[in-house]
Amino acid sequence: MRRWVMACVPIVLAGSLSAQRAPGGAGRARPFARGAAAAAQQQPNPRRQALQRQVREALAKVVRRQLNLNDEQMQSLQRVDRKFEQQRRGLLHDERQARQDLVAAMADSVSPDQARIARQLDALVQAQRKRADLLEAEQKELSTFLTPLQRAKYFAVKERFNRRLQQLAEADSSGRPGGPPPTP
Secondary structure: OHHHHHHHHHHHHHHHHHHOEOOOOOOOEOOOOOHHHHHHHOOOOHHHHHHHHHHHHHHHHHHHHHHOOOHHHHHHHHHHHHHHHHHHHHHHHHHHHHHHHHHHHHHOOOOOOHHHHHHHHHHHHHHHHHHHHHHHHHHHHHOOOOOHHHHHHHHHHHHHHHHHHHHHHHHHHHOOOOOOOOOO
């Protein structure tokens, strides 16, 4: 069972990443879209949604087994994860925007706007502070139904999973193979 789950996760992830490619198949991942293209990109993609659901289910099986969770703990974990995932996405968006704005402010080689650069640096520091606060709040909420060992294992599984997602995304955008499957 474990081998099946571990074999499926990279396949599903690779498929999910491939589903995000631009039509016409130049083999390059789509850049962040703006305007009407962004609205079209936000439309539900049934194939992508199904792949994401499969990945979540595979990860949930691994987490349940490694943390030895009962049904009630698993439901609580999923509820907390959904709650904090939405907040994490918002923070990542804000941080990405601040980085883009900082790059744009620094690009003016004739007379860079020092105040604008300072504001963007402050925004980046604030986003990282919010990320730390979010992690602390998540850990506090998880501590109501998970032991410290379970929380540490959960954090490690998520870190490995996210690292593997990043490797697959990088490999997908460069056309290189993604390497071996993760071992949560």
